[in-house]
Amino acid sequence: MKILVTVKRVVDYNVKIRVKADGSGVELANVKMSMNPFDEISVEEALRLKEAGKADEVVVVSVGPAKAEETLRTALAMGADRAILVETEDQVEPLAVAKIVKGVAEVEQPGLIIVGKQAIDDDSNQTGQMLSALLGWAQGTFASKVEIGDGKAPESTARVTREVDGGLQTIDIKLPAVVTTDLRLNEPRYASLPNIMKAKKKPLDKKSPADFGVDTTARLKVLKTEEPEGRKAGIKVKSVAELVEKLKVEAGVL
Amino acid sequence: MAILLLADHDGSHLSDQTAKTLTAATKIGGDVHVLVAGAGAKAAADQAAKLSGVAKVLVAEDTSLANNLAEPLAALIVSLAGSYDTILAAATSVGKNVLPRVAALLDVVQVSEITEVVSSDTFKRPIYAGNAIQTVQTSEAKKVITVRTASFASASEGGSASVETIAAVANPGLSTFVADALSSSDRPELTSAKIIISGGRALGSAEKFKEVILPVADKLGAAVGASRAAVDAGYAPNDWQVGQTGKVVAPDLYIACGISGAIQHLAGMKDSKVIVAINKDEEAPIFQVADYGLVADLFEALPEMERAS
Ligand SMILES: Cc1cc2nc3c(=O)[nH]c(=O)nc-3n(C[C@H](O)[C@H](O)[C@H](O)COP(=O)(O)OP(=O)(O)OC[C@H]3O[C@@H](n4cnc5c(N)ncnc54)[C@H](O)[C@@H]3O)c2cc1C
Ligand SMILES: Cc1cc2nc3c(=O)[nH]c(=O)nc-3n(C[C@H](O)[C@H](O)[C@H](O)COP(=O)(O)OP(=O)(O)OC[C@H]3O[C@@H](n4cnc5c(N)ncnc54)[C@H](O)[C@@H]3O)c2cc1C
Numbered sequence: 001m002k003i004l005v006t007v008k009r010v011v012d013y014n015v016k017i018r019v020k021a022d023g024s025g026v027e028l029a030n031v032k033m034s035m036n037p038f039d040e041i042s043v044e045e046a047l048r049l050k051e052a053g054k055a056d057e058v059v060v061v062s063v064g065p066a067k068a069e070e071t072l073r074t075a076l077a078m079g080a081d082r083a084i085l086v087e088t089e090d091q092v093e094p095l096a097v098a099k100i101v102k103g104v105a106e107v108e109q110p111g112l113i114i115v116g117k118q119a120i121d122d123d124s125n126q127t128g129q130m131l132s133a134l135l136g137w138a139q140g141t142f143a144s145k146v147e148i149g150d151g152k153a154p155e156s157t158a159r160v161t162r163e164v165d166g167g168l169q170t171i172d173i174k175l176p177a178v179v180t181t182d183l184r185l186n187e188p189r190y191a192s193l194p195n196i197m198k199a200k201k202k203p204l205d206k207k208s209p210a211d212f213g214v215d216t217t218a219r220l221k222v223l224k225t226e227e228p229e230g231r232k233a234g235i236k237v238k239s240v241a242e243l244v245e246k247l248k249v250e251a252g253v254l
Numbered sequence: 255m256a257i258l259l260l261a262d263h264d265g266s267h268l269s270d271q272t273a274k275t276l277t278a279a280t281k282i283g284g285d286v287h288v289l290v291a292g293a294g295a296k297a298a299a300d301q302a303a304k305l306s307g308v309a310k311v312l313v314a315e316d317t318s319l320a321n322n323l324a325e326p327l328a329a330l331i332v333s334l335a336g337s338y339d340t341i342l343a344a345a346t347s348v349g350k351n352v353l354p355r356v357a358a359l360l361d362v363v364q365v366s367e368i369t370e371v372v373s374s375d376t377f378k379r380p381i382y383a384g385n386a387i388q389t390v391q392t393s394e395a396k397k398v399i400t401v402r403t404a405s406f407a408s409a410s411e412g413g414s415a416s417v418e419t420i421a422a423v424a425n426p427g428l429s430t431f432v433a434d435a436l437s438s439s440d441r442p443e444l445t446s447a448k449i450i451i452s453g454g455r456a457l458g459s460a461e462k463f464k465e466v467i468l469p470v471a472d473k474l475g476a477a478v479g480a481s482r483a484a485v486d487a488g489y490a491p492n493d494w495q496v497g498q499t500g501k502v503v504a505p506d507l508y509i510a511c512g513i514s515g516a517i518q519h520l521a522g523m524k525d526s527k528v529i530v531a532i533n534k535d536e537e538a539p540i541f542q543v544a545d546y547g548l549v550a551d552l553f554e555a556l557p558e559m560e561r562a563s
Pocket of ligand 1: 006007008009010011025026028036038039061062063064090091092093094097114115116117118119120121122123124125126127128218219220221222
């Protein structure tokens with residue numbers, strides 16, 4: 001089985017972003033960019049499935065600017081076999097990303113597609129579910145465990161444990177399927193220096209959205225982007241007694 | 255045209271999330287129909303009918319709808335979509351799972367986790383862990399929207415909508431339910447609690463978390479939250495995680511204990527009315543958002559707090 005993994009280049013999670021003064025967006029010039037953390041988890045899961053003999057090839061795909069090649073090289077350095085960059089300078093909405101990845105899937109015929117639960121820039125939490133809908137496949141979202149063909153689940157299904165609001169839910173999904181990854185699924189490996197060197201020579205195909213007949217024009221209009229209302233630091237109290245007193249009398253919340 | 259609102263319920267109880275989403279629906283404007291789907295959904299449907307602002311309740315009962323599996327639930331919503339121009343759900347794990355599937359099947363984009371209704375087609379939503387707020391306008395034929403319920407008050411009771419039974423649609427049969435492992439607790443739910451006390455990595459073990467945080471929670475009638483670090487380390491279950499990638503809460507009082515205040519954590523709690531931080535490092539970033547900060551060792555402060563409150 002082949003596994004397709006989506007990876008997105010996003011502002012590094014350690015960066016404190018700044019909103020542009022003219023309200024037109026977020027300052028992205030000279031900001032450190034990294035692979036979306038959920039996508040690192042996706043790549044790791046695909047590699048573990050391959051190492052366990054459940055998959056024979058891991059292909060990574062990104063939709064984004066030429067620089068997204070760096071993100072794909074990171075995934076290759078972690079151990080992915082091959083990469084596809086669907087190059088566009090547009091800000092592509094989740095629906096269009098899903099349509100493009102569907103196009104890639106029709107060519108690649110993976111048995112499983114692993115997508116991050118959410119991208120930490122736009123926080124949409126949509127792409128995997130949309131992709132699964134467009135393909136007419138099952139979806140196992142917010143996965144904290146994925147088991148394939150280890151006796152528990154019947155052949156040609158994956159058993160997915162999902163992080164839900166009340167705790168955990170386990171479901172069996174028919175393959176091929178889309179799984180979206182949550183934080184507890186695994187701890188992603190770091191790429192070693194030799195593997196980073198090797199990754200430079202691994203195959204990377206370049207495509208365009210038009211190759212898949214997808215129009216990436218944004219359908220949502222962003223009217224403005226602004227700073228959230230700030231919160232001011234309050235006071236320091238000296239003791240628990242003072243804290244409880246303030247909460248009762250001043251704030252009236254106890 | 256009308257608004258279809260997917261109810262959040264557990265079979266017998268309608269969750270408060272539905273009443274909050276209803277407030278957003280009312281602001282968008284139009285007749286609001288609430289869809290209650292499940293194996294047994296009648297009790298929750300009757301509760302939905304009592305919410306003020308609901309024009310009609312649709313109940314769909316079928317075993318295929320028992321566990322909120324995305325594929326049959328999305329198929330049901332899509333089958334109803336013709337009569338609605340807006341489809342709404344709370345941004346719960348059910349809403350987040352099913353609504354993007356509905357949007358894609360209808361070939362429309364989704365607006366995720368709105369925090370404000372500016373007008374019937376324009377909404378505010380946080381991006382970058384709440385460090386920026388976008389105002390977006392949609393011109394889609396059908397608006398598919400999830401609602402961040404922490405930003406909306408609950409609609410009141412006092413309605414008496416009609417309840418209509420509708421048929422489920424054929425189950426696509428792509429997934430099957432295996433098991434639930436839900437945490438059961440007598441404490442209030444995180445997303446509707448008035449008071450929340452959260453613990454971080456500083457707790458050091460699941461035993462200490464229980465021993466130090468829970469007695470204060472019980473004394474205050476509070477729900478319990480945790481940072482990602484505490485959940486990853488196994489001190490607290492996953493459904494307690496507060497933050498950008500966990501639950502977003504806005505209680506009257508949020509008490510952060512041994513939590514440093516990473517932006518991903520702040521994203522989930524900085525709209526709380528009153529924030530208290532207990533941390534032994536006076537430089538911890540959490541103090542920058544705290545109304546009341548106490549620089550102290552939590553292992554001493556919390557037992558004292560239990561006695562004092
Ligand atoms: C007008 C407009 C302006 C925008 N401005 C900005 C901006 O300034 N900065 C910015 O960073 N974004 C911006 N975006 C958003 C942007 O392009 C988002 O990447 C897109 O909307 C997808 O949302 P998401 O990543 O939150 O999706 P999610 O559904 O949260 O993503 C989940 C997962 O889907 C996969 N995925 C998502 N996108 C891709 C991709 N491109 N390639 C491969 N896999 C992917 C990943 O596995 C990811 O983990 C803008 C969008 C619009 C419409
Ligand atoms: C993709 C991604 C998503 C994330 N999503 C979330 C999320 O949703 N929610 C979330 O919380 N985090 C999230 N994080 C993690 C976040 O970046 C932080 O790592 C995490 O919040 C830190 O948890 P903490 O504050 O408990 O631990 P630390 O940062 O280690 O802080 C522990 C604090 O305890 C204090 N302390 C130690 N001992 C004591 C004592 N005896 N008494 C009092 N104080 C003491 C220390 O001074 C310190 O400030 C995410 C990260 C990534 C990359």
